[in-house]
Amino acid sequence: MGSENDATNDTEERPGHLLARRGAVASITLNRPDKMNPLDRATIAGLIETVAEIEAEPAVRVVSITGAGKAFSAGGDLEGYRSLYRDPPAFERFLEDFYSLNRRIEESTKIYVAIVNGACVAGGLELMLACDIVIAAEGAKIGDGHVNFGQLPGAGSSQRLARIVGPLKARYLIMTGRIITGREAEALGLVTLAAPAAKLAETAEALIAELVTKSPAGLRGAKYLISEGLKHSLDEGLRLELAFVHNYATTEPDAMEGLDAFRDKRAPAYRA
Incomplete structure (x- = not known):
């Protein structure tokens, strides 16, 4: 991605995710592939700290977010939610933290690129919606999905989705819990670009390389x-x-x- 990005690529392990830096690009990888990269309390708290740290680094212009394994993120941690529902104050703090994370991404001076490599559902979708640009594998499974399990979106889907695809499509996606492919999401305007899975990394790298040449x-x-x-x-x-x-x-x-x-x-x- 050019000489500007040929610096040492140091990867740090953080709660539920990895952080790597390469020149003007910081890369966040959700890193619990055995659980489909759940966005639990520890991961959200860790991501808040990581985003705040990145925001304080002037050299970083673009931040990518992706998932390890077969998923971007399939959402929350089931057992974690069962525990949170029994502790209303703790659940409120969790929702506030997730809200804070997504708002920090939206209000950041950096450009956030979501690279959706697989399942992106519920909380995963809500994190994706806070990003500036979304590149998805054509076969990625994307949707809100909360209603399929008697749940409601609490980290932004009910508001951001309507602003991105319009209220009619948002109602359809949220009320049916339908999961669509990356290619279908591109047609709806829900993702920026859809690429074959084998070329997803290449497509993302090319776009990010283009972004870092801009002012x-x-x-x-x-x-x-x-x-x-x-x-x-x-x-x-x-x-x-x-x-x-x-x-x-x-x-x-x-x-x-x-x-x-x-x-x-x-x-x-x-x-x-």
């Missing part, structure tokens, strides 16, 4: 404008864009550097 300030600004604009009416969002872009173009060095590079027919030298 870091430009990526941060694009993410902010889209995310913040969705909180407002169209006219308010357009006004937000107008003010933000005026300030960006007149104060951000990367804006002028991009124009100079285009004029000079050279690769831009953006600030880290």
Whole structure:
């Protein structure tokens, strides 16, 4: 992925996941494949710490999230939920932690890429929905699935899914508990790209390599404008864009550097 990413690839074992860094890219791998990578209390707490750590590292521009084995994440830990349901305060803290994790990802200045290699259900889907870009294997199994077991989504599906695929499709997916393939999810606009399983890693690597060549300030600004604009009416969002872009173009060095590079027919030298 270019010389910028040829640095030492150190992998650290964290609660329920692995963290690796390579230049401008940090990679999170959910790492309990024997249990389909459950998002239990310890894993969520560990991911919150990892995301906060990554956010404090200016050199990191893109963060990938995937799962070890045959799943991205099949959701929560069954026995863990049975215990949490008997302890309402603890369950409330867990829900707040999951909420906090997903909001940190959404509000991060980094670009998060979910690489969905297999089953992505319930909490797995909710983590996926918080990411900026989703690349899925064509045969990956993706869905909310909570209602199939008398449950309800508590980490964002009922809100984010409707905003991504529209309320009619969201009702269908949540109320039927239907699990769809990565290819079907791409057609619905639920994932960004679907690729053959054998080419999933290659496709993700190519996209991430492309992202790290872009202006870091430009990526941060694009993410902010889209995310913040969705909180407002169209006219308010357009006004937000107008003010933000005026300030960006007149104060951000990367804006002028991009124009100079285009004029000079050279690769831009953006600030880290």
